Amino acid sequence: MVGQGLDPLWLAQSKYRRRKYQECVDICTENLHRNPYDESFWYLKCRALTAIDWLDDIELLDDTLGDQLLDENAIAQMPRPGTSMNRPATGAVGTAAGGQVRGRTGRPASGFARPSSSALRPGTSLERALGTAAGRRGTTARPVTSSGRFVRLGTASMLDHCGDEFIDSDKIDIRKYAKKPGLARALNDYMLYVDHNPKRALELCSQCTKLSDYRDWWWKERLGKCYFQLGMFRDAEKQFLSSQKNCGTVLATLDLCKVYMKMDQPLKALEAYEKSLKEHKTSVSLLLGMSRCHDSVNNFEEALSLYKRVTQLEPSNVEALACLANDHFYNDQPEIALRFYRRLLQMGVNNAEIWNNVALCCFYSSQYDMTIHCFEKALALAVDEGMADVWYNVGHVAIAIGDIGLAYQAFKIAVSVDASHAESYNNLGVLELKRGSFEQARSNFQVAERLAPELHEPKYNSALIAFDAGDYEESVEMANSALETLPGHEDSSDLLRQLEKVLSLL
């Protein structure tokens, strides 16, 4: 309801400030109909549309299948351990007692699901990536290339907004707009975020950079962004570096490090972060970026100390708190983890995952009365993928209590919810073995192994079953592959030694 007598421009601006972007757009469109050359409405509409579709692409490290397939950037094939995300250092810390949990879709060991963490892990074989197995966990039908995803979103927004096209990027006159810096910036953002046309945005940026005499850090940063979206990482890096020279901003550093991570050079990213931290000592985003780098190369200790620094600066940072809580839990201090989760709950984080974690912490710190209550809350809030995990944990608790029947049911529910939950299959196999159904157990282990070849438990279990059944060859094979997956697995080595003795007697 437009107030009578209110200046429409003022109203539109006010709506923009109040984040009622759609209404703002409507007012602007109306006024533009009347006077298509009104720059102020044009500008506002541009900004509002951008604001609707704006993605925080600093955080978005979406590495999609098509990009990986067609990635022509040469990445070092044999990197030294610890210098590349493809070959993280097998740190002594991380492999305590069987190693930290790292799920198949890169479910983070650090306790915080980042936007990139559900993408393909570097190193997944192409066949597995291409074949969308039944209900593959985390695959919400990944779009094939990142430009594909953007196109999708772009068209969706177009459908929503307008029948008439607002700006046709291809036909717009770059030079005219380049001369008007304010409009140019709005236009540039529009082209990057709404229209997803980095080529035109690139032209505009380069024009404006030239006109501003190569001194404006903002244009260089946007130029770098365009190069990044087009996949030209080295050029992007150059632009970000020169932007930093003009004016060392946190934004440029974050962009720069994103480029380095894309090029699989975590150490360089760390250097860049360090340098920038000297100027911006209290920037939480820089610290978080650094700790993510450390996480990706399995440098957990470093990451942890950085998270602690983050909490000192910003006590309600969800990521840092979650990672710290996770670490405490896995280092046998569930009560501390519980305190962190309580803080997160106080901050208003309310989803299935956190209730699940709280339940587990309660259970392991012997506060049994709270455990099941939290599980129920988690189940109530859970969606498909999370639900399987919650049921899996319920099953674990049941085993700990000793209620095998409950555990069996819980695991069965977990697999029916998420057909590729390999851990549940493994545990089902063990329970079947307890019951005595040998065949069932074997088929369960096989399924588990097929679904998750990076877990060593199903392989070891299959080896054990084969050994008991007298199938020594199979047992040797499985034990060896279990050792390959987790070198230093004592039980597998024991089994192999036993097998050696048996086989040498033959």
Add this chain to the structure above:
Amino acid sequence: MAVGEASTSARGEPSAVGGDGEAPRNDKSAPKFWLDAYTDRVANIHARSDCVCLCDVFGDFDKRLVVVDGSQKKLKLWKGTTLEAELKLVDNPVALCSVYGDNSKRRIPALCVAAGPHIYIYRNLRAYYKFTLPDLEFSDREKGIWADLAQNKVSIEDACDQLVVLREEGPKGCVLSQRSNQLIAMSISAEEREIDGFVARCKGQPVLEQTAITCICSIAKSVQEEASQENLLVGTENAKLHVIDPVKNFEIIQTIDLPSPPVQLAATGAISVEYKVAVLGRDGKVYTVSDGHLTPHVLDLDAHPISIISSNKFVAVGCMNKTIYFYNLLGGLVHNIYLPDYLTCMERFSTEHHANMILVGLKNGEIRLYNEIMLCSVTRIAESIRAMKFGRFGREDNTLVVTTSSGALDIKILARAAKLNPSAATSKLLQEQVPEQDVPLSIPKKTRVYVEQTKREREKASEMHKGFQRDLCKLRLSTARAYVKTITTGQGLIWSSNEASVIINASVFGLGPDFKLEFTLENNGLKALHDLRATITFTSKGLKLEKSQFNISTLLPSVQYSFTTNLRCTSSMGAEEQQLKVLISRQESCVPILSAVVKLPAVEQEDDSDQLQADFGSSHHGVNSNADMLVMG
């Protein structure tokens, strides 16, 4: 976590087993044994111990490292830490040895590279001479038979019979040529045409064959000194050992017959005085050749041998069962050493004050030095060891050159302060070292929260228990309900009943808009299942399926059945995710027993204007449609 346990601070020191030349961990003040001189991870050397040699190639008292690489057919020369020269070899090398052939004032050795039946001799790194082993001799009668065949004087069957007779009558099975053996084999199994063709091809060619060299070794001629004149010992595939004198134009002085082809030779002594060669045979036995003839002395080993070292006091054989056996000169087993991991190579270690020590390289990267039975030092490198050579390198005495399985080169120098005569106690300590025992368990600190929580537990014990039990009952109920739901609606991937259990696995291939859906069924039970039906359902309209219903008449146990169908995704529904369900049901009911859910990846939108609407309507919704109810009966 028992209450009242003394809290240990933080975590224990991380176990630092890596690092070369590290002294035993409980004796941190002990000096280093080996000094790391040079490591080159990308040296790309793929050679075993007998293809590596430390040799004074140019006679300038600066010993160089010579490596013949079989995979690259190259001879590489290292001076110090740099690759000085590379030569291309004609043939794949088998062994390498340096021999001081002549009596000239300036001692320049000849490098002998054995390949096939030839030995290529290089002097001053230039090709000098090519020595070829003499051809194998076959009996005249055999040659006569072939000559007759060539002139068609005798038929092929007769010739074969004669050859067989010849083979059986000779002493210890008279050795026939390959050609004869092949003819005999062909006469049994092959066709007439092939035999004729074979004989025709062999017409006119003399019965000649060459053998191959397996190992070479140098032995002093008269004086056992550095750079004195030497002879060459060559072992061949046809179980012979030749003694060759380089001076007289590489003439074979002596030939000794061995019971089996030799794998490695270890020689001590001097030719003109008295010498002993310990020969490791391929049949797993150790033979001794002494002063020109084979002694009746044979060492039978427990496991297959890998390497042998001979000295004037003992013979040490490393075997595949992680053991080293020491035999004295009379052939009696003196003692054996058990190793923690598999042995890859052994090398003799001798300095001016100590002799008769052995260096052992293990698969886990350990280098162990044994003085008789005492372990002097354990050094570890990162990778499994492939070859070791000890001796003078450059101007440095007592250098150890190690190559690893990844092709890296590691050069170590013996530290001056290294103890080569350890006491029995130190040696025992070294052997029994288990690093994991020294790391204390990392128990976390007892926190205040923890103490408070235990207090709470003590105070509210009965309420906690009641609450927990009550919740547990509720949980059991809800779990049971959910479980029943899954059974009755057939949502799992695995289904099992008394007789059979079935697993389904469905996947989608392709990048769109054309996909291929494949699902596999496997019956893991003991009985076969009959009359199953598979139906594919989906909810959105933008899909076109080629075939959506399958009749599965039988599922035999342990056989994987796979079914495929093509599907096309039309452009209208590109933005949403699409799900396909594959339902397996039995004859009796329309409630499926198994189901699998497949998600299709989103397709990039195409701009085609013709919207092919899928017009399949009801037949795709398997469970609910009437048509299907009839089919399923």
